[in-house]
Amino acid sequence: MTISPSSAGSAESAERPTVGGYTLLAKLGEGGMGVVHLARRGDGDRVALKVLRPHIVGDDEARQRLAREVGSLRRVSSPWVAGIVDADPWAPIPYVATRYVPGLSLHDLIVEEGAITGPDLYWFAAGLAEGITSVHAVGVLHRDVKPSNVLMEGRTPILIDFGLARVADDPKLTHTGWLLGTPGYLAPEILYGEDATAASDVHSWAATVAYAGLGQPPFGRGPSMAIMDRVRRGQFDLAGLPDDLRQVVASALDPEPRNRPTLPQLLDWLRPLTTRREAAPVPPPAAVEHDPYTVPLALAAQAGADDATDVWPGHNTAEPYTLALPPEGVTEFAPSQYGEPRVSAAERLRRGSLLAALAVMVGAGAAAYPWLTVGLVLVLSWLLRSISLAASAHGQRRSLRGRKWYDGVQLLVAAPWHLVQSIPGAVLLALWALGLAAAAALVCYAIATGVELALFVCGVVLAGSLWWGPGGSRLRGPVGRITGAIAAQPRRWVIALAVVLAVGAVLGFRADLSGASWDPAGGRPQAEIPGR
Structure with missing residues (x-):
């Protein structure tokens, strides 16, 4: 197959080149791998014909990539996607013909008419999510969702240009010497050279929706390296988006893929607002899992907050919570700041019973081995505080400059410092706890309880x-x-609860049969006091 004059049609069309029997009518655009033409075969409908660039022709790897795309994308059938009409990856000049969408790209539309606002913005966000979902449904990742790859058919977004799509389990993301994608719309994990996932397209969805609603890229403009650095750090500006949509977009722009909402979560929220208004409304999707001590306390530590003060609402309880939007002018924040899924009453009861069993075990340990138990509990609290501080610092570093290969090494090297850093807070907490335990001992002494029972209460x-x-x-x-x-997990909880209660029971029987062992001391304190 060669590009040659058409043998059919008018004299004007006869002068136009053809590819695969399609007459090339006009050039629509071009990308890294090929040129897109407006084309038509005979009297058929017009199509968007993508032709590989001449220096790519003959590259078996490029042809295999294109063949994989075509094989998967032929199965995509969605009004939100410009589906494939025809293709020949192994022709002398490979091509892919897709449905022609007579409209401006989102990029050009925003340049000419400004940002999309009001209900149209929610409709755009939902339509783009529908298109990406339909692609994922056949096992394909788009990997290059951006304003220039979204055509506007009226107010409806149509996803185009699957030149960068791959079969989902294909780990190869790059072609020699190329960065496949556009800075500012590529997910951070791709910039780090990691495999793309469905979460990567969610990140690109959010960046594209932000551009549509703001009229400017969420990660700003400038040199590509500067933009990519902001993407890796999660430094975006969403001021101007509606509050609820801003929360959702901020969550989807999280540098950590596992913290982003999934496409089903996005659609569950968007559909009742747009395409399925009769459906029951649902709250905006939040992060899939909340880490209650990494990001919030990292921010508190960075600000020099007093470690003995609870500085983050909801941090001190296992109950779910919801935080307000960030103050005016703050444009980046953790997606966990706007809530996490509520747990059931049964699960809260299981959590409480397990914690209560741990407290009983500590009490039984204090009754059997007072000094050893107190020392072990205080040392363990110090170590846990050190781990929490290390996790906070680690999370803060990653939020500022993204993931690095040496994160684990840096965490180990900094561990001694965190052990020292946690000492003042650990001492303060220990003095507080020991003081209350001593007060409990005085009460038990006043009402003349036995020694073992008093020690149990103190523990x-x-x-x-x-x-x-x-x-x-x-x-x-x-x-x-x-x-x-x-x-x-109920089964896991039953096993853990049984183990904790069994240990507590053994310690309790030990204290009841033999009395308290004051090792390493020679005997109980103040034994010489009359009446004791």
């Missing part, structure tokens, strides 16, 4: 004071995360 009070004391959020974060994960 339970010690555990509760460490949990709720000043700076206790550093403990509640990691411990609550572990107990929450266990309580989420």
